[in-house]
Amino acid sequence: MKKTIALALSIVLVLVSLSCVALAEEAPKFVTIQEWLDAKGECGNCMLVLKVIEELNPTVALVADETGSVNLFSGINEESSFVEFMSQETGSKVGYILVVANPKYNPYEGNIEMAAWTLLRIIPNI
Numbered sequence: 001m002k003k004t005i006a007l008a009l010s011i012v013l014v015l016v017s018l019s020c021v022a023l024a025e026e027a028p029k030f031v032t033i034q035e036w037l038d039a040k041g042e043c044g045n046c047m048l049v050l051k052v053i054e055e056l057n058p059t060v061a062l063v064a065d066e067t068g069s070v071n072l073f074s075g076i077n078e079e080s081s082f083v084e085f086m087s088q089e090t091g092s093k094v095g096y097i098l099v100v101a102n103p104k105y106n107p108y109e110g111n112i113e114m115a116a117w118t119l120l121r122i123i124p125n126i
Helices: 002-026 033-038
Strands: 046-057 060-065 068-073 097-101 104-108 111-115 118-123
Touching: 033 046, 033 060, 033 068, 046 068, 068 104
Parallel strands: 068 111
Antiparallel strands: 046 060, 046 097, 060 068, 097 118, 104 111
16 A cells, blocks of 8 residues: 555656646746847747837837847737837837747848737836
């Protein structure tokens, strides 16, 4: 009886530890723009902290971090992640900090842009 209980507990502990390892591998990680560019957007479950440098049109802005800059395309995002740049209603987003998750690598007209990302947080210009 004791051996059966010990075996059952051992199996449960092994299964729990394996599921914890799997969850840890799926946890999002912060990457820089340069790391994202080097990986061509294949960074798994990742997040980026971006500062809006310039609004290029209502759906595209130039964003940067300490490692580089890239265009951020807001046009095909779901409604909760859409950010309208150059908006007369909400004003300029220059200087805003955006935390985005899992942007797709999109070559467009000779530039690389982040597309289809999820907005996690927006911090207004202080």
